[in-house]
Amino acid sequence: MSSSYESKKAKHESTSTNPNWLELPRDITLNILQRLGAVQILMNARNVCPDWWNICKDPVTWRQIHMLDLLPYVKLTSYGGVYIDFLAKLCKYAVDLSCGHLEEIYICEFGTDHLLQHIADRASNLRCIRLYGCKLISDEGWCEFVKKFSMLEEIHILNSVLSRKSLEVIGQNCPLLKSLTFNGKWYEKPSKWDAEASIIAKTMPKLTYLDIYGNALTVVGLFSILDACPLLESLNIQGCSNLKVGASLLEILYNRIKDLRDKEFFSDAYDTGYDSGSEWVRVMMNEYREHVETSEDEVEGEGEDA
Amino acid sequence: MAEEVSSQMNSLSISETNPSSSATISLVSGDDIVFKVEPTIAKEMETVQSFIDETDGKITTIPLPNISSHDLPYVIEYCEKSIAGKITKEFEAEFVKKLNNEEVKELFLAANYLNIKKLLDFLSQVIADRIANKSVEYVRRYFGIENDFTPEEEAKLREELAWTFTGVDPDDEDEN
Incomplete structure (x- = not known):
């Protein structure tokens, strides 16, 4: 039994031809890519081949921008501001690619008032926003942002420093709100x-x-x-x-x-399942850090390719 | 007398091929192995079901040349669980543990071919998990994709990445 299975399997593997993934319909590929989240699409997946590059340029791909489960990056916090800066840039870039099609955005620690402003100016179709641990977002920044979004149906703000004022402005501006998570300043006090x-x-x-x-x-x-x-x-x-x-x-x-x-929402997703030893993340961040350092040292050093 | 028997047999065979009856469906894999399944299973496979519908249920043997006898049992197992409403995280975790990368890809293509939405979504996640946090080269190898960027495109790609790295935001640059 087991030997016949093995032989069948061996035969099966030897006869299987490489399926051509590029012949799959675009939405099938997109279904996989979107599950990778924005960072991995931008830093990795789109560089795989021209077809994927084109898929990743399509505004439809950016109806959702998920930048929440970024534990590999969060673990590199020794870079401090560099990390925040880098993810904020990627996020802005993804928002730009959406060309106004953005409907749902998830952001973790790197969120700032400035980033919210960037989104507010470009994403009039936004229906859902989730902010996790964005301690750099102030009441003022949030209120400014939410005043532009009367169509928001879902707002999830976790582990923030926002106060009652932000909650008030949500209430005043989002009559369609169906889903709310609000966890702010009082968590500490x-x-x-x-x-x-x-x-x-x-x-x-x-x-x-x-x-x-x-x-x-x-x-x-x-x-x-x-x-x-x-x-x-x-x-x-x-x-x-x-x-x-x-x-x-x-x-x-x-x-x-x-x-x-x-049970505390999100704790599961946040604690498990991330490969902290992921090599390319480390390499990428190193590259980025070096880039920042060299561009600080010598502004004219353009000739050298990375 | 003989006529009666044959007419009885006729009505019998008609009732057997009636689409509403529970005649089993034979799925024939690419390597000519026949798998008999309940019609409810076939319903999960949109491609098979529409084939049955098109022939008013008269044809119950369906060739699936793109799917091997190695993969088909997995597909059937998933459909059975799905009908029974027993697709749990635990089942999916066990299910996927049995599969190597090659098998995941083939099942994915089978699910696509048979148009089984749930299985396709599930396998999309499995594939995403398996290429998550991997290098570009790994992903190319995984999918058997050639790096067919032209040199010009490569240059553009590098430029684009540099854009991401430096950030052309006037706010961020030139300040310090």
Whole structure:
């Protein structure tokens, strides 16, 4: 049995011809490429062959820009500002390639007010934005940005330094908002959160998904949200230490909310699955660092190719 | 008497080929191995199903010259799980563990040919995972793609990369 399988397999491998991937329909290739995320498309995939280069130039490819799972880069933080600068540049470049088709963008630590401004000026079709750990984005930068996007349906801001003011401006400017994650300043300095809850209750009636883990929400605030958001199906209030959730309240919650989250969003994706030893990332970053250093040293050194 | 029997047999054979009946479908691999599957499995394979529909269900033996007898059982297994609603992360992880790079690619092409959306999406992710964080040369080898950039294109490509590295943003440059 096993020997016949082996021989079959051997025969199978010897007879299999190399399938020509370039003959696959474009959307099939795109389906694979998009899963790589923006950094790998720009730094790698598009350099594979002219066909892929063309696919990666197509604005349709850039309807989504995902720059979230960048652990290999984050691990290279000894380069500090270089890393942030580099990813911000790639992100701007990808936004430019989208030619206004951008609908969904995910950004991690490298996000800045300046980058938001760049997006705001070029992505009028944006429906969804996810910011993770963008501590360089200020309330002012965010408010400026969100005022230009009345069509946003999904906003996810995690591990930020944004305050109530940002939440307020979201409420005022995004009447279509269906999905919100808001995790800001109070994570470090808990204060009462009833005012924030009341902003959500008053200005975001269409929410179906709400993730406000780790704040000082009270039962009063929670019920004002539940009353005002009849469509709410998914709620994460984990780590809200002011909430005294007894058995009866928990029952009400479970009856009311289909998906009551008890696990921190994103932690899974962020902790696992990344090959920190990835050689090309290291090489690339080294190259970049060298480039920056040499261009600082000698501005005219153009003749040398990398 | 003899006539009656033959007419009975006729009605029997008609009911067997009726599309609504549960006659099994024979899928014939490129190397001429026959796999008998339930019609529900065939439904998962859009290409097969449309073939059956086009012939009003009269033809139940379907040649799949592009798919080997090595790959077809994997495809059938995935479709079976899909119908049973048992596609879990665990199943997918186990499923993919059995497959080497060559097999993943062939299954991908089979899924594309048979037009099985779920399997295609799943394998797209598998392939993306396998080429993630790999060098350009690795990706070329993986797909068997020649580096057919012309020298001019190569130069342009380098230029483009340099663009990315230096950044022509007037805000960022020339300040320090």
